[in-house]
Amino acid sequence: RKIIFEKQWFYLDNAIGHIYGTTFEVTSGGNLQPKQEVEETTTETKEAGTDNRNIVDDGKSQKLTHDDIKALKDKGIKGQEIVQQLIENSTTFRDKTEFAQDKYIKKKKKKYEAVITIVKPSTRILSTMYYAREPGKINHLRYDTLAQMLTLGNVRAGSKMIVMETCAGLVLGAVMERMGGYGSIIQMYPGGGPVRAATSCFGFPKPFLDNLHEFPLSKVDSLLSGTFSTETLPSEPEDNMLVEEEEINELTEEKQTSLHETEEELTTEAAMEIKQAEEQETMDINADDAEFKENKEKENKENVREKQRKQWERRKKLIETAALLREKNADGLIVASKFHPTPLLLSLLEFVAPSRPFVVYCQYKEPLLECYTKLRERGGVINLKLSETWLRNYQVLPDRSHPKLTMSGGGGYLLSGITVVLDKGKADPSSLEALKMEEPSSKRCKVQDLNC
């Protein structure tokens, strides 16, 4: 399969069988494996100036013209040699300081020596990548903020977590990585189905999916009030498939643009998914005009049966998930979505056991201020904390260490806290946090009874 990354295209076939972290050089179409350590480029020109008082920017210091350089490239000359040529033909190079020479070489190398490294997917890699490439898809959740969420939420093996996210499945994937297949996760989803484009990039083994459940957000109210029934599914499977398919397509697009982190297993996996999606699509079409096309009738019947089976399975899973939620003993709640956090929190916290952490992410501070106030009014939570992290990267080189020139302007805000047993009946007059029962619905009383 052909893949495009950073204006280069290549095939991954040659990369199979190498260990993660191997660096490759791109030739015309395939991959070539150069040595891990390219010997220090021999720039014996140890001559260097001390300052730039005599360097004038006349635009004529580079003696090679654009056409010359293009000619070199067309001849398929190694990038390393082009860089060497550029240096030799630069009149000012010798007058530059040693540091400036270093910088010059680095810049040219970046342009002419195309190397790619194939690494294993992880939360570190994927969250850094998403933040750099597709911040809009993950609500501008910066990777250090995600790290805080995992810690504040005490995410670990054996827990029963509730996750509500619209971050392409990145947060879900991060939680799954930390749980290592132990315990269970219930993903609450809006619309027709959960989005897991980023999750599939992790390449989790199949057993990890066994304890991954999903539940439609639009059914939460009925579940809380006890009127939940499985007869009315939130959406027809068709919608669901379409959503998934769309996501998969997006994913493959992503693959093509962000190969930096892709690995061969993943690609084949994605390819398989696409095939599946295509199959489903044709199936849908078939189901729609099932009346005509005699020769396809038999096939259609099978498809309909298959569809019914899938629907039935979905319903069965939904019942299981509803039962898990009804126990109201989840070990934590993680929210990172494009929705207003307050209603999500007020409802979803009902499913969490006492003395468990919860974390809400929001790109903006103001909704969390409101959420903070509403949670105080509701009670049943302590140690509420609104926070933000700042991340600063450094350049560390001998005699040239300083913070990097640019840093990220914002990575979102977190509201975290710990659940406690809700006060029964009237609020304690001596209470530290005035527990104003704003909306004493019968719903909540029921919840308390179950909880205690």
Next chain:
Amino acid sequence: MSFIEYGDTIKDGDTAIVFLGHESMFPVKVQHGTVTQTKYGVIRHSTDLIGKKYGSKVTCSKGGWVFILHPTPELWTMNLPHRTQILYSTDISVITMMLELKPGSIVCESGTGSGSLSHALIRTVAPTGHLYTVEFHQQRAEKAREEFREHRVEHLVTVTNQDVCKNGFGVSNIADAVFLDIPSPWEAIGHAKSALKAEGGRICSFSPCIEQVQRTCLAMEEYGFTEINTLEILLRVYNVRTISLQIPDLGKAAEANSSTGFDSSDPSNQGSPSANLQQGTVQFKSGVPLREMVGHTGYLTFATKS
């Protein structure tokens, strides 16, 4: 209870966190017949704690009350007895993610110090991973061992009492990640490399001073580590407040202006809005930064062995 598994009810021998309110809390070791004094009165473990649910409100003898919380590494970090300077959860979060730790990971750490990071590492690598931690101070090593036993995680951790710069981690080719929080990390980079798996792994070094970072980076480069990256993370905490700002009286010209501009936006204005402009205020919610915040803990330098 355990630091690596949630339990519902408080049992004899548990470590629990007593939450007094406003970030004030402390750990207790739950024991039959023991009492704990708080500013709200006495807590009798046998009757007030044992058998109760975690997260319950416990009424003390003077009528005041506290919440009893299930221990987590984060709560422990806020409450542990300091034997050294410790790492806090903000740095720990980034370390854990950047070292790519997960259940099953094998981690080497030095020094153990007060065990703040150790508990977080154990939580993350459990139930199949392991932590090898090296502490050259004998008393601290002993104390850490005791704590791990008390917290029922001793099967996931090995404490070694030796000098990591001279003798290394006592293991080789088994670690997925190495963490160094020692005064001269550059002297331990070689040992770190040999502790890491042959197929590679991640390393992190925590240093407060840039000179230490400088030397560490050089040593990492020398030993062939790649992807060397130094960063710093700062936590900003906000207090949620309702602020009211008075509207200045600018005389008659401003009168018309402010009565149209602000009254509609804030119906909860005290006094009748149109009559008393002198008293006019605008209220809003704000996240106010704390007056003082942690400005620097340390630089975190990460690298990959491949």
